[in-house]
Amino acid sequence: MIIYNKEWLNSTSIQHEAAIAFAQGDIDTEEHNNIKKKYPVGFYSPNIFMRAGIFLLTLVILSFSIGLLSLFLYDFKIIDSFYYLLFLGVVTYVALEFMVIVKHHYQSGADDALMWVSAGLLLFAYIFMMDSISLSKKIQQEELFISGFIFLLSAYFTARFADILIAITCMLSFAAFIFYGWMEIGFYALQTLPFLMMVLSGAIYYAADLLLQRRMYPFYNNCISAIKMISLLLLYLSGNYFIVRELGASLSDAALEEGQYIPFAWFFWLWTFIIPLLYIGFGLKKKDVVLLRGGFILVAVAAFTFRNYYHILPTELVLVLVGIALIGIAWFTMKYLKSPRNGFTAAEIADGHILDKIQVESLIVGETLSSQPVGTDSHRMGGGNFGGGGSSGSF
Template sequence: MIIYDKFWLDNLLIHQQTDNLHTGCITPEEKKAIKNQYPVGFNMHSLLARAGFGILTFIIVIFSTGLTSLVLADIFKNEALFLLPIFLGIGCYAMLETMVKQKNYFHSGVDEVLLWMSAAYVIGGFVWAVNDYQHQHYTLCSLFVFALSLYLSIRFADVLMSAVTCASLLSFIFFAWRGLGSFGMLTLPFALLIASVAVYIIALQLSRKLIAKYYTKCLITAQLVGLVIAYASVNYYVVQKLGSELNHLPDTAPIPFGFIFWIFTILLPFAYIGRGLVKKDTILLRLGLLLVAAAVFTFRYYHHILSAEAALTIGGSVILALTYGIIKYLKTPKHGITYAESNTAHVLDKLNVEGLIVAQTITTPVAPPDTGSRFGGGSFGGGGSSSNF
């Protein structure tokens, strides 16, 4: 299903793992030999070149689609004018498929801009088409965005598109559950919490399978989105503000069973940290540390016990003390996780890079030619021996 050459993708994974090795483990000559033996034919650029090609492609697409719109505006009547952006999006997607297959672009700026422009045109046309469906408008749009972004994520392994996929899925669940009436409104935060955790677990399980090795970054992004939305769905500030907006209540209106959301707001970041330490999950660990700050700010928003300076000082001190404690705790590796810097970002069990390096470094010794002097350092004679020994 993925559009890119899988042989080159496998070789690219080998290149990435080779680059992640410590300098003392492999010499530059050995690294170069490995990369020459496993070539990658993708057309890739540096970050600055990607930005330049992306901007250039965006300008070309804007001018081309604008000119095309002027030409085709009379063909698409007012009732079917929403088909015009869909037509332009399909054209951008056809150009994307052609250039990736012929020019071997791989996340080089050109293909990324074409990907997002095609998605934006098609989604814009669909939103325009279903604008009259007032009650189901957001639900239909979320479902369509999810289906389209899921296909594009699988096809092109785009990291940001995978984030859109998770966000649109949870958005669809949000609007669909909200449509259940009063029961849906009361249980909406918990339904979104369960759905977000499910997204995280599914992405985590998929990331451990060999079939998903080309989507490692996409699945990490999906895990991150699921965890962030899981916390946001039960954060007291988010629930209170969103509930007031949906129910047309004052901003200061209390929420039923508010103490439950305060418990989630305070304890869930620490649950992330603890789970990250036990399961060797750096995503949970780092995100938990960030959400501790979010919990402090949430508490500070509703309870002005201290001044802003004192609250920031105490919050920063708590985070600093927690970080320092974790560092001291992990000085000696525990549960398979350590504070020491890792030499690899990801380890793929089925790509034995260690064996590859050994094969590159171990060569069959060749006997040196006989020069007539085996030890060197002079000659002597006498006692029946020759003058050369």
Template sequence: MVYNEELLERFNLREKANMLFKSGLIDKTQELEIRRQYKTPFYTPTIAIKALLFLAGILGVSTISGPLTLLFSGGGDIGLRIMTFIVGFGVILLNDRILIRDKYHYKSGLTRALSYSGSTFIYFALLGYNLESKYAYLLLALGFTSIIYIRYIDLLALAASILLFYYTLFSVFYDLGGLFQNLIPIVFMLMSWIFYVLIRRIETKNTSEIYSSSFTIGKSIFLILLYASGNYYVVRELSISLMGLSLEAGENIPFYLLFYVTSTFIPLAYLLLGIKNKSILFIRFGIICLILSFITLKYYYSFGMPVLTITLTGAFLIGLALGILNYLKRIRKGFTREKLLHKDWDTEDFSAIIISQTAGGVPQSEKDLFQGGQFGGGGAGGQF
């Protein structure tokens, strides 16, 4: 890791102190005292400045590398690759030695821009653009994203490396063909579960706060992958589009009964495990996967009454949520309906924007009845 671990621990402690202050659990003097005792030299700007610095970094690197590329384009393919390698190496050196070591940038946006662009340069310098083997590209990308994660604890790189790993494995099984292709979902499900258990093991032994978000990201991705590899819709549609499976009427995908079971029971299992072990992660994914399974069911077996289904589902959800809210008036079985700690994104202004962009789906005429998109979707129109 390129950062000093001790300093990073202190930095995290300061963040926690700020969160406790915003939750109203400690007062300003207490927060200042904690900040005084745990000093760090790190420079971490607000999210807006982070985004701007990232943009500046990308623009800066591309502005400088453009003329350099032109200058060395006479040297043929090898000359260009050597040049790209030197530029990439220089960018990484600038990032590690000057920005991080001397200027103490930490998650400043600029560090991310430089580490990504530098490694992209080196990546293409090493492989060139027209290599035959796709595995060379995949494996080197996997290696690079893993290195970026380990070196900078970059969560985006962590997610990318997990997905690349799965994609590489998918390619291997796909190229082996035959039975191996049919086994892909089952292998993926088993693998996701094993990885989840492994991460959980490591997490319980680990006390450092530095990696806590890495664990959350890792666990979330594996839970989603476990569900997705067993979801009937995903398996069926991917079998058709990627593996060229052609289904006649009345035919079904291999092992289809298994996928009926997994589509139904994985969400329920998540939800039950979440409630039993009081794991908010499992509860969240239980709800999400249950909704996805419901949509899957509706996709293949429609009752021809979409309006009624939507309205009844809405009424059911309102009733369910109000029921639980009333049930949890006081703490029961360790669950509470109250907010325990402050979350930065949970502000009135932010939710007002989200709600105003999603709510208000009153139909104006019959023709936009099935155009969809009236609920859900939306999002904050780039105001932040």
């Protein structure tokens, strides 16, 4: 099913491992070259800058080509129908297969762009078709059909191209399909929905984990890991108090008053706070980076959820206190792990791109901490930085 040369895919992953091992000093140059010679890769997959550049340029080429074609065909009155979109989608898809099979592009930017454009065109063709066939159907069913179609389309693309973002789209559209389907047929749909989504995302996580452990589909490993990550997020969000309350209110058209409770509020509050901590705990126990980082992010989400309903302290004080707390936690952990303990270390494990990372980090610091608007005449204390702007401003 997968379109790429499997031998090369295998070699790509081995070369990737070898590059890391080389950067960490586990193998020397000669061994590294041996491995490279033994496992040659014929794909064209350039670095990330190239990928981004080629992606954008392919989009430019595609949009101008489609524009030019439509301009030529303008007089023939066929560009209004969904057949035209379908035709464009198929042509783009053929171009995609051509680029991958003949030109051996693999994550080069050109294939990414063609993939998204052809999938998008096919989707719009489908939506236009639905609009022209059934103008009288209910809106909810339309969403059901669209999410179902997105699921089928992206499942095919995932199987064929093993692209991570499309795999994520596939999983989310599946969840959406179940969501809308349950809304149609479910028993006490609105009340049971959060629990259904919890079970669903939990099941997806479990299945993905199993697939990864058994190494059933080695070429899809990246996709499966991504799905695992997103399903963790979905699992949390389906029980998050804010999501349950606001989404439920908007779906049932019954606006909740401020301070009005939803059924099982205590359960959802508990879920909001316990799950992130569980993630962090399991992350540390299993030494699983995804769980750990996900947990950190979700702690912040939980805090925002709480603040949305209860204002105990003014925002700026919270910022100061949390800032101090975070620096403190990081400080103590670093001190504690100065020499490695229990298999944990605060030191960096080299993986070859440190120099790049440091450069990028410095730019991030520069961008986020000191980008201040210049030339307006308000005083700029807000951003946590003294911007000045003195040449034209008045203090």
